[in-house]
Amino acid sequence: MTDAEPTVGDLSEGQVLRGILDRLPASTAPVGPGDDAAVLAVPDGRVVATTDTLVHGPDFRLAWSSAVDLGYKAAAVNLADVAAMGARPIALLVALAMPDETPIAFVRGLADGLAQGCAELAPGCAVEGGDLTVSDTLTIAVTALGSLEGRAPVRRSGARPGDAVHVIGELGVAARGLDLLFTRFTDAAGSPVAVTPEGRSALDPADSYALDRQLRPRPPIADALRAADAGATAMMDVSDGLALDATRLADASMVTIAFDAGALGEDVALALGGGEDHGFLATFPEGVVAPGRRVGTVHPRGEVAVTVDGRPWTGHAGWDPYRDWDAGRG
Amino acid sequence: MTDAEPTVGDLSEGQVLRGILDRLPASTAPVGPGDDAAVLAVPDGRVVATTDTLVHGPDFRLAWSSAVDLGYKAAAVNLADVAAMGARPIALLVALAMPDETPIAFVRGLADGLAQGCAELAPGCAVEGGDLTVSDTLTIAVTALGSLEGRAPVRRSGARPGDAVHVIGELGVAARGLDLLFTRFTDAAGSPVAVTPEGRSALDPADSYALDRQLRPRPPIADALRAADAGATAMMDVSDGLALDATRLADASMVTIAFDAGALGEDVALALGGGEDHGFLATFPEGVVAPGRRVGTVHPRGEVAVTVDGRPWTGHAGWDPYRDWDAGRG
Structure with a gap:
């Protein structure tokens, strides 16, 4: 050296x-x-x-x-x-x-x-x-x-039937960035190749944005505090994938989260299964003006924790480090 | 499996x-x-x-x-x-x-x-x-x-000339335990050999005690809180070795810690250089009744941070992970 x-x-x-x-x-x-x-x-x-x-x-x-x-x-x-x-x-x-x-x-x-x-x-x-x-x-x-500055802590367990379900922040963008890393920044053997300025500038603007969000997630912290102030009944960071994290919130609250596919953007599977955006999933009493955008409604607990347009979600739900990490990729 | x-x-x-x-x-x-x-x-x-x-x-x-x-x-x-x-x-x-x-x-x-x-x-x-x-x-x-339960935090920087220097807890016992591991629980190639109940029962009582303290340190937490209540002017956990940790406290307080060798037990070098006992080094205004035992006095800052019977300590001072860790031992 x-x-x-x-x-x-x-x-x-x-x-x-x-x-x-x-x-x-x-x-x-x-x-x-x-x-x-x-x-x-x-x-x-x-x-x-x-x-x-x-x-x-x-x-x-x-x-x-x-x-x-x-x-x-x-x-x-x-x-x-x-x-x-x-x-x-x-x-x-x-x-x-x-x-x-x-x-x-x-x-x-x-x-x-x-x-x-x-x-x-x-x-x-x-x-x-x-x-x-x-x-x-x-x-x-x-x-x-x-x-907490005097706020009541917002837990996963507070969602109630009839509450509006909001997502605060982006969905699927960091996952798109991860996919780019595996497809555009690996060699023939699948090993990682350095992300250089040249490599980044060869990406189209949307891909470049997604790569940036994968490498540097931007959780909307101030909006989460506004959500708490607005009376969020439950909230959590969406880190492992919306479907998986919503299942955790639904289980803690003993409710079902019913998503409207039309509110989840063009790529519903990516929105539900892609992790690492670090936005927030929050529930609010119906009619409350709150940060983020509405993506569904809390229902009484049904047969499954999460539905999409009324049906159970059978696609990829998200990331569990002990089931999904493939050491061979390292 | x-x-x-x-x-x-x-x-x-x-x-x-x-x-x-x-x-x-x-x-x-x-x-x-x-x-x-x-x-x-x-x-x-x-x-x-x-x-x-x-x-x-x-x-x-x-x-x-x-x-x-x-x-x-x-x-x-x-x-x-x-x-x-x-x-x-x-x-x-x-x-x-x-x-x-x-x-x-x-x-x-x-x-x-x-x-x-x-x-x-x-x-x-x-x-x-x-x-x-x-x-x-x-x-x-x-x-x-x-x-803190209303207490003022006790920092490293509060020692004043004239303060009494106390050690609360044991010195050199965990280091003796570590030495036993390297001498009694390694094979001819120097690789670790399992500490079995049989291996432990073959140790004399003092060695068995030292081994236990190396594997499960017992910081005297309640005594540290009593030291704070008694008016400790400075305090720190002795984790890396008394001489090294005392140097840190002396530097933070801009004083010299003067140890009396006679107060440091039979093996002065082990007491000063052995780490991991997780006792406490604390200073108190002269005359205060305080936990632990007196091992020295705080002096105005002299040429060195730590003295033993008035002379600089030139022996092993303790453990610095980036200088002392020998990867070859792993």
Whole structure:
């Protein structure tokens, strides 16, 4: 290795950490990074907490995602889970497990992506703590914390028959982007090929947009908070696929979610089965003015959790990491 | 694989999750596991948050640590970081990244260890959320949250010249246990050999105790809270080695920590350089009755951060994962 490209193995934990912290916005927490733990203010006496991990292989490929993309995505998926409860994200804790040979430039890119994701999606939220470990498998475990600001938490279990079903955000766009990666950015053997600026500029605008949304999801955090303020009875982040996530919400609420196919866009199968857009599925009392667009109605629990135009959905429902991850693809 | 030994790859994420949740005590949080995020009560409007990761290879070997040991240790190291701030641990979030071929029995053991660690070390603290991912490298990323209950957070930066320096908990015991693993539980090639009941019973009582403390550290959480109540000016978890951690506290406080060798036990080098006991290093105004035992005095900042009987410490100071982890040992 050359002096020009130092790796994390060349530096102490403190040096790696400073390289990250220097790129993040200054903490505004009562106690930020540097102590055994951070201290965060949650004025109403309740804190919302969630954790989600990105693992090289199942969750991303370094050929496809830049370090900045990865940092952005790691922030976005966690911010979405906090907002789905009706809480404003206030802090991230980031645990990085990295091979020794990881370039320091990569770690800096990750920090830039985390900072950019927070700034664009949840202004005021910052990285307030973390952990560095050595691992053979690059792993980014993020915990996000949020403040309810007096709101009641919005759970999966609150949907009631007669409620309107809304989707806030996009459907199937990130899945289209994933499909592009597998079809346009692999070699003859199926191995990932780098997404270069040239490769991106060869895409038509809609494909380029879809690729960007796959690499950097944009959960509409502010709209989720507006949905909570508007009286959402149930809400969740749509991460694994609308049909699968709606099944989870329907099961938790003991109702059936009845989708209108006509409201799901041109490609209904993609809208129902494609994951990773990180929009929100929310239910509201009939007649409430609420964010997003109406895609169905909550019915009393029937034989199945989810229907499309009155029939059970038999297509692809979404992504389950332990059933769908094909290690051979890695 | 046989029906008798199902692996996580055989089951859905929901099934794996239920196998874990069924073994954990029931949640007492406003919103526990099962939603996009948990909601936890922190009545004084401040939450303490920390994250720490255990990775197979650098942090543990499956030949040496049982699943229950690992769950216990993952809880303990994070509970200690919360308590070091003067906060009572209230919740853990656990992100597991596991190979497909991980036996479900292993996952159940991890859950048992997490539950046992919480029950013994921080009663009332429970696993309130988590995440499951597939990974080639078994990784346990835990986030712990705590409630200050009106206390001022105790930081690393508050030590003042003239303060008494205390250690709360044991020194060098876990390091002695680690040394036993490398000397007594490896084969001729240096590869780990399973720690069996027979192998353990062949150890003398002191070695058996040290091995247990390496595999299941017992941070004295209640004593750390008593230290905060007694007016600790600075405190931190001793995880990487007393000399290294004292250097961090001294640097943050801009003081020198002057240890008395006579107060550090029979093996001064082991006490200063051995990590993983997860006791606490704390400073108190002179004359305060406080938990632990006095091991030195805070001096105005001199040429070095740490002295032993007035001289700089030139021995092993502790563990830095990016400098000390020798991949060849894995």
